[in-house]
Amino acid sequence: MLRKMTCIECPKGCQLEINEEGGRVISLTGNQCEKGLAYGRQEIESPMRILTTTVLTEGLDLKLVPVRTDKPIPKARLLEAMALISGARLTHPVAVGEVVIKDLLCLGVDLIATRSVQ
Amino acid sequence: MAAALAAYQAGVKDILLIERDQYLGGILNQCIHPGFGLHHFKTDLTGPEYADRFIKQVAAAQEIEVSLRSFVVRLTADRELTYLKPGGMVTLQPRALIMATGCRERTREMIHIAGTRPAGIFPAGLAQKMVNIEGWLPGKEIVVIGSGDIGLIMARRFTLEGARVKAVVEIQKESRGLVRNVVQCLEDFQIPLYLNHRVALIHGRDRVEKVTVENNETKETFELTCDTVLVSVGLIPENELIEQAGSPDPAKPNLPGLFVCGNSLKVYDLVDNVTRDSQKAGEAAAEYLKNA
Numbered sequence: 001m002l003r004k005m006t007c008i009e010c011p012k013g014c015q016l017e018i019n020e021e022g023g024r025v026i027s028l029t030g031n032q033c034e035k036g037l038a039y040g041r042q043e044i045e046s047p048m049r050i051l052t053t054t055v056l057t058e059g060l061d062l063k064l065v066p067v068r069t070d071k072p073i074p075k076a077r078l079l080e081a082m083a084l085i086s087g088a089r090l091t092h093p094v095a096v097g098e099v100v101i102k103d104l105l106c107l108g109v110d111l112i113a114t115r116s117v118q
Numbered sequence: 119m120a121a122a123l124a125a126y127q128a129g130v131k132d133i134l135l136i137e138r139d140q141y142l143g144g145i146l147n148q149c150i151h152p153g154f155g156l157h158h159f160k161t162d163l164t165g166p167e168y169a170d171r172f173i174k175q176v177a178a179a180q181e182i183e184v185s186l187r188s189f190v191v192r193l194t195a196d197r198e199l200t201y202l203k204p205g206g207m208v209t210l211q212p213r214a215l216i217m218a219t220g221c222r223e224r225t226r227e228m229i230h231i232a233g234t235r236p237a238g239i240f241p242a243g244l245a246q247k248m249v250n251i252e253g254w255l256p257g258k259e260i261v262v263i264g265s266g267d268i269g270l271i272m273a274r275r276f277t278l279e280g281a282r283v284k285a286v287v288e289i290q291k292e293s294r295g296l297v298r299n300v301v302q303c304l305e306d307f308q309i310p311l312y313l314n315h316r317v318a319l320i321h322g323r324d325r326v327e328k329v330t331v332e333n334n335e336t337k338e339t340f341e342l343t344c345d346t347v348l349v350s351v352g353l354i355p356e357n358e359l360i361e362q363a364g365s366p367d368p369a370k371p372n373l374p375g376l377f378v379c380g381n382s383l384k385v386y387d388l389v390d391n392v393t394r395d396s397q398k399a400g401e402a403a404a405e406y407l408k409n410a
Contacts, residue, residue, distance in 0.1 A: 006301050013297035049302065052150050052164055053278060054250055063253045066150035066166050075306060082278050096170045114150065115166035 005043060009035040016040045048072035051081055055100055057090045057117060065090055066114045067100050073109050081105055093118050119172040120393045121216045121379050124400025126179050130407060133182045134212070136201055138189050142176065143169030144220060145243070145381075146389065148250045151271055153298070157390035168389060193359040197375055213410060214375045214403040217360065218396065219382040221353035226320075229351050231263070233320035236327070242268040242350035246275070255279055257346025261329050262286040263317050265293040265300070267387070269350025274303035283309045284342045287331055289316045296387075320347060355382045375410070377403050 001021065007014040012032065018040050019027040028040045042048070050072050054064035073081060081104055090100055094113040101111040119142060122135050141147060146154070149165030156162055159171065176182050188203040193215075200209045223241035240248075240256055246268065248254045258281050262269045265288040273283045286304060291314050293300050304311050312331060318339065319330035328343045357378070365373055379392070379399035386392045 005305075006297055008298040008301050011297060049306070050152050050162075051278075052152060054150060054253070056253060062251075064251065066147075066164060066250065068150075068152065068164055078278065082280075086280075096167060114164040115147065115170065 003044065005040065007031060007036045007039050009033075009039050018044060020044050047075040049075050049078060051078055052114070053082060053085055055085060055088050055090050055111075059091060060093065061118045062115070065094065065100065065117045067111050068114055069104060069109045070112050071109045073104070073107050077105060077107070085111065090117075119169075119176050120396040121218060121377075121400035121403070122182050123172070123175055123179060124397040125216070125404045126182055126400075128401050128404030130404045131181045134210075135176065135182055135184045136188045136190060137184065137186050140187055142173045142184065142186070148243075148247045149271075150250050151275075154389050157388070158393050165389075190359060193363045195364045195373055197373075199359075212375075214377065214406050216377045216379060216399050216403055217357070217382055218378075218380040218399075219356045219359065221381040221385060222356050224349070224352045224354060226263075226347075226349050229263075229349070231317055231320055233329075234322055236320070236322035236325050238322065238326035238346045239320065240346065240348055242266075242272045242348045245348050246272055249275055249279060255281060257281060257326075257344070259284060259344040260346045260348060261317070261342050261344045262348045262350060264288060264350040264352070265290075265295050265311060265313075266350045266352065267295040267299050269348060270295045270299040270303040272348055272350070273309050274307065277307045277309065281346075283307070284344055285310045285312055285331070287312045287315050287317050289334065290314070317347070353381065353385045355384065357382055375403075375406060377406075 003018045003020055005016050007016050014031050014036050016030045018025055023045055025041050025044050028037055031037055050069055052068040054066050057065055088101055095116045098113050099110045100113050104111050122133050126133055146165035146169040152162050152164050154163045154165055154168040185203055188201050190199055190201040192200040197215050198211045223243050225241055226239050245256055248256050260276050260281055260283045262273050265286050273286055277283050314334045315331050317329045318332040321328045326345055326347055328341050330339050330341050332339045377399045379396040
């Protein structure tokens with residue numbers, strides 16, 4: 001199956017044309033450098049994203065604490081992660097970088113605070 | 119904060135930082151997405167993380183006094199400034215003054231969209247503050263006007279929070295946002311981007327009900343039902359105080375001892391560049407004080 005995508009490794013934004021079969025890259029054209037090849041392969045085989053969102057607090061200075069995953073998670077599981085996070089409540093102060101939810105969706109990735117809250 | 123720290127490091131020891139909000143960090147606090155700091159800190163940070171690094175440096179520099187919840191209401195040509203803060207009004211005359219007052223968003227009224235004036239039309243940055251700071255979701259079915267970075271990022275943010283983003287409508291032939299944002303904010307969630315289209319009409323009596331979208335070339339139209347319209351059509355440097363002080367051109371104030379940096383000087387894409395140029399403003403102010 002032929003797939004088209006825009007490479008985002010640099011602002012050039014090369015238009016990649018990728019021939020893929022069952023989640024495997026067979027051929028890739030349109031890239032101007034090696035990064036485009038690696039990007040296209042990653043996007044076809046297992047696209048990953050850093051998730052940033054907020055967690056509701058109870059009894060703290062801020063209503064919400066901004067958070068992010070400390071490593072990228074599979075793109076296909078972003079909404080599942082959001083559903084879990086929207087039910088979470090932070091009740092104790094945290095500093096930037098501290099874990100808010102450990103081992104999110106058993107992915108081996110922690111959700112960490114990106115702002116300190118008292 | 120970058121300007122204050124640069125002036126401090128250049129030997130200025132009596133610095134007051136006036137902040138309108140309850141916290142330092144300005145707009146960075148609501149920009150919870152990553153992409154900040156790749157140049158300045160050589161690592162990918164979110165807005166609050168980027169701000170936090172400066173907040174810690176300011177806290178460590180004891181000669182920098184911070185006045186929060188403080189709002190400047192008056193500025194004169196000889197740098198006499200008056201500000202309100204909890205419990206009082208203060209007038210002082212610093213020997214040098216650095217303005218870092220940021221931008222305002224362009225609004226629906228500035229881009230001439232016909233139709234009614236129902237509730238549910240928000241500048242994208244205001245919607246960002248509602249979602250990321252206040253925890254309110256202003257709507258369930260969204261149309262975004264303009265494909266600047268704030269609009270693209272808010273399209274993703276609303277989608278993640280459970281709203282349905284019907285489309286992003288861009289009047290130009292290409293997106294004004296970064297390629298990365300078009301891919302990761304729209305394509306990732308199959309949100310349509312209509313280039314070379316405009317929102318011709320907003321419908322709705324009390325609340326937004328739908329919009330009419332028009333192709334700029336063929337003039338063909340179609341309708342999208344929605345309860346909320348986000349407007350992301352650019353920013354305007356905020357320089358009312360400099361105008362009040364009597365400068366005809368806020369971009370070149372030409373008032374001795376007055377320096378301008380950040381988005382109030384010009385609209386930046388990258389915060390790293392704001393930091394770089396703001397440091398220059400801080401150094402220039404320090405140099406001015408030595409020679410004055």
